[in-house]
Amino acid sequence: MASLITCPHCGTRPKEEFTIRGDAAPRRPGSADRDEAWYAYVYIRDNPKGRILEYWHHAGGCRRWLVVDRDNLTHEVFGVVDAADFQRTEAAE
Amino acid sequence: MRYSAYSIIKQALSGNRLWQPAWREPEPKPHYDVIIVGGGGHGLSTAYYLAKEFGITNVAVLEKGYIGSGNVGRNTTIIRSNYLLEGNNPFYELSLQLWEGLEQDFNYNAMVSQRGVMNLFHSDGQRDAYARRGNGMRMHGVDAELLDREQVRRMMPYLNFDHARFPILGGLYQPRGGTVRHDAVAWGYARGANQRGVDVIQHCEVTGIRRENGRVVGVETNRGFIGCGKLALAAAGNTTTVGRMADLDLPIETHVLQAFVSEGLKPAIDNVITYGAGHFYISQSDKGGLVFGAELDFYSSYAQRGNLQTVEHTLEEGVTMIPGLSRAKVLRAWGGVMDMSMDGSPIIDRTPIDNLYLNCGWCYGGFKATPASGFCFAHLLAKDEPHHVARFLRLDRFERGYMIDESGKGPQPNLH
Numbered sequence: 001m002a003s004l005i006t007c008p009h010c011g012t013r014p015k016e017e018f019t020i021r022g023d024a025a026p027r028r029p030g031s032a033d034r035d036e037a038w039y040a041y042v043y044i045r046d047n048p049k050g051r052i053l054e055y056w057h058h059a060g061g062c063r064r065w066l067v068v069d070r071d072n073l074t075h076e077v078f079g080v081v082d083a084a085d086f087q088r089t090e091a092a093e
Numbered sequence: 094m095r096y097s098a099y100s101i102i103k104q105a106l107s108g109n110r111l112w113q114p115a116w117r118e119p120e121p122k123p124h125y126d127v128i129i130v131g132g133g134g135h136g137l138s139t140a141y142y143l144a145k146e147f148g149i150t151n152v153a154v155l156e157k158g159y160i161g162s163g164n165v166g167r168n169t170t171i172i173r174s175n176y177l178l179e180g181n182n183p184f185y186e187l188s189l190q191l192w193e194g195l196e197q198d199f200n201y202n203a204m205v206s207q208r209g210v211m212n213l214f215h216s217d218g219q220r221d222a223y224a225r226r227g228n229g230m231r232m233h234g235v236d237a238e239l240l241d242r243e244q245v246r247r248m249m250p251y252l253n254f255d256h257a258r259f260p261i262l263g264g265l266y267q268p269r270g271g272t273v274r275h276d277a278v279a280w281g282y283a284r285g286a287n288q289r290g291v292d293v294i295q296h297c298e299v300t301g302i303r304r305e306n307g308r309v310v311g312v313e314t315n316r317g318f319i320g321c322g323k324l325a326l327a328a329a330g331n332t333t334t335v336g337r338m339a340d341l342d343l344p345i346e347t348h349v350l351q352a353f354v355s356e357g358l359k360p361a362i363d364n365v366i367t368y369g370a371g372h373f374y375i376s377q378s379d380k381g382g383l384v385f386g387a388e389l390d391f392y393s394s395y396a397q398r399g400n401l402q403t404v405e406h407t408l409e410e411g412v413t414m415i416p417g418l419s420r421a422k423v424l425r426a427w428g429g430v431m432d433m434s435m436d437g438s439p440i441i442d443r444t445p446i447d448n449l450y451l452n453c454g455w456c457y458g459g460f461k462a463t464p465a466s467g468f469c470f471a472h473l474l475a476k477d478e479p480h481h482v483a484r485f486l487r488l489d490r491f492e493r494g495y496m497i498d499e500s501g502k503g504p505q506p507n508l509h
Contacts (some may be wrong), residue, residue, distance in 0.1 A: 002370055020391045022346070022507060030293050035492075042504050043344040043491040045434045047333035049395045072347075072393045075400070 008082050009062040017060030024053040024067050024086070049073060055083060096200055102259035104393075115280060116160075116287035123296055124320035125153045128312060129327055130299050130335055132274075133461065134155025134165035136184030136327040137282035137293070137454055137473070138467025141199065144289035145297045146468070147475035152291045155314060156300035158494055161279040164329050167397075167429035168460040171365050171384050171392045173270035174235050177226040180485030180497035181438060182233045187482050188465030189235075189269060195464060201281030203273050204379065210270030210365040213252070213414070215259040218326060219369055223265040225323065230267070238266045249366065253416050271375050272384075278463060300417075302338040302449075308349070309339065309448040323474055325468075328428030330395065332453040339446055344435040344491050346506040349428045350387045350457045351399035355408065355421040366414070382462050383421060385411055388432070389457070391507045399428040431457050438497035439509030440468050442488040443471035443481070450474055451488060456509050472506060 005014045021046055029037040049072065057069045065083035070076070081089075094100060094113055104111055129136045132154045141486060143149045156162075158401065172183035172192050185505050196203050214220045220239075227237035241263045246254060254261045296317075301313035308343035311320035323392030328335045330347045362377040387407040388398045404426060411418045434440060439462065444451050452470045455462060469483035479486075487499055491504075502508040 017401065020507060022505070023393065039492050040342070044342045045333075045344065045346050045506075046344050047343070047393070051336055052393055054392060070392070073394060073395045077392065090172075 005068065005077065006080055007058050007061055007064075007066065008080060009064055009084070010058065013058070013061055017058060018056045018066075019057035019059045021057060021065075023047075024055045051078070055081075055085075096202075097314040101259060102356070103112060103393050112374045116283040116293050119292045119294065119295065121153060121293065121314070121316055123321050124311075126151040126322045127294070128152075128319060128321040129154045129325045130312070131163075131327040131329060131331075132283070132293060132295065133163045133327065133329055134278055134282065134463040135455070135466045135470070136325075137279060137286060138463050139257045139325060139452070139470045140286040140293070140467075141282045141289070142468045142471035143474060144286055144291050147471055149475055150290035152286070153319065154222045154286065154291060154293045155297045155299055155312070155319075156295050159295045160293065164429040164431070164459060165275050165279045165429055165463070166277055167352060168457075169376070170275045170378075170460065171210065171270070171376065171385050172205075172461040173267055173271055173365070174461075175212065175226065175230060175231045175237065175265065175267045175270065176496055176499060178499055182230065182235065183482040184465055184469070184486070185462065186235050187468070188462050191468060191501050192273060192299070193269075194277075195281070199285040201284060201294060203277040203278060203281055205271070206379075207269050207271040208376070209266060209268045210367070211249070212367045213369045214247070214263055214265070215261060215370045219339050222264055227265050229358045236267055236269050238268070240264050240266050248364070250362070251370030251415055251417055252366075253414060256413060259413070264328060266397045270451075272365060272378075276458060282467070288509070297333060299338070302335075302508075303341065304446070307447060309446060316338070317442045319439065321448075323448050323450060324412060325452065325469070325474055326404075326469065327452040328433050329453070329455065330457065332451075336451070339444070339449055341444060341446070341449075341451075344504075345453060346393055346433045346496065347395055348392070348431050348433050348507055349394035349396055349399050349441070350386065350389050350431050351407065351426055352384070352386040353404075353426045354385075354424050355383040356424050358383065358421060368410055368414045371410040371413075373407065373414055375415070382424060382497045386507050389433075389507055390428075392419065394431055397428050397430060399426070399435055431459075433505055433506035433509060435491055436496035436498040437500055437502065439466070439486055440488050441466065441471070441475075441483045441486045444488065457507075461478050
């Protein structure tokens with residue numbers, strides 16, 4: 001039920017400590033990119049049914065931004081990483 | 094069969110043996126002029142108004158579950174038209190006016206109860222915002238009254254007026270708002286559509302949308318291919334799933350919203366009350382159960398059940414507003430999946446694909462919109478142009494910069 005989230009810095013903590021930003025898939029376009037790219041980034045969502053990566057903020061703990069790998073049909077949590085590590089991995093790929 | 098006092102007496106005298114099913118269970122025909130995907134409140138009302146107001150009766154409503162199994166039977170049954178913005182207010186007011194005549198119109202007892210909706214405010218700034226909204230409503234010809242603390246106290250003496258952090262300073266009251274028995278809305282529209290020749294097909298799941306030369310020509314279902322002239326999507330929380338079958342990119346996220354009912358109690362809460370310091374809302378059903386809810390669970394979810402944290406949060410808000418609630422027992426809790434749009438307002442529009450029409454983005458305000466949503470969607474399908482009160486509810490408004498952001502929260506769907 002995703003009532004417990006294992007923060008990579010703080011350990012297993014109750015969901016109440018976190019606030020949720022949303023889908024981690026959209027990539028911020030460059031400031032000179034065309035309006036269409038910004039429109040897609042700001043408004044369009046894949047909205048998948050099943051596994052999804054989301055930005056969560058550990059507001060009641062380390063105050064780090066995290067990326068939670070979760071199933072939005074079963075609410076099972078597969079993993080949590082720091083958002084900085086997530087972006088480094090993304091950039092490496 | 095037309096329902097009336099006479100029909101009830103006649104059935105009673107014959108031992109209630111002659112009641113007929115309220116709608117047929119037809120096999121799908123090979124082709125319809127209009128296919129509506131989603132047999133919820135909006136899909137059924139669209140079919141009803143297509144047949145009744147616009148004379149289009151070769152229509153099928155495809156429902157993957159059974160009628161009443163989705164959000165139309167999962168909401169907290171509130172109706173109101175207390176919106177501020179021009180893109181919303183006349184639309185929701187049309188809906189409220191349709192609610193007022195609905196039972197006579199579709200000959201079904203939906204228990205429409207205009208018991209009044211009270212929005213409480215807790216600070217000077219919030220009073221100013223509510224006064225502005227009330228003035229906006231009155232300028233649109235909608236009823237709204239700004240009540241002070243003593244006026245609210247006379248109506249609702251059980252509220253916690255002297256809370257240290259969130260004292261109740263007054264409320265914005267819409268007397269014409271209220272509640273409706275939601276199951277009866279689904280059944281009444283299904284029966285009314287069926288009587289006019291619409292096929293309501295249950296347990297028929299759309300698995301694909303067939304296109305030829307860029308035009309939609311029909312749908313693949315678990316009961317075979319069904320051809321259509323126009324295809325109308327009213328799939329609520331599953332809008333993205335269905336839209337993806339036609340490669341639509343949509344400004345929609347799916348979130349779960351929970352609702353609750355207490356054990357049956359003697360009449361205590363006469364109106365609908367919303368808490369201004371949170372998102373809590375409550376009314377009492379005719380059976381005596383307190384029906385209430387609050388915020389989304391905040392994360393993306395397709396599960397029709399919610400999180401314990403939100404259950405606790407909802408009950409804390411309720412007890413803060415009405416301390417006496419702490420003595421009531423919760424009987425049931427459930428969840429529905431919401432098509433949250435990026436500005437908190439709905440979409441009733443054509444799509445870039447020929448013959449494909451879209452009705453979505455109802456967030457958690459879809460129930461009150463059921464009649465107007467169906468009426469305006471039917472208008473769009475029949476005449477290929479938007480109904481004038483729904484002309485702002487466009488799919489491309491995000492791209493053009495014409496959001497209808499009632500709560501001013503920006504493109505953050507879990508906050509609307």
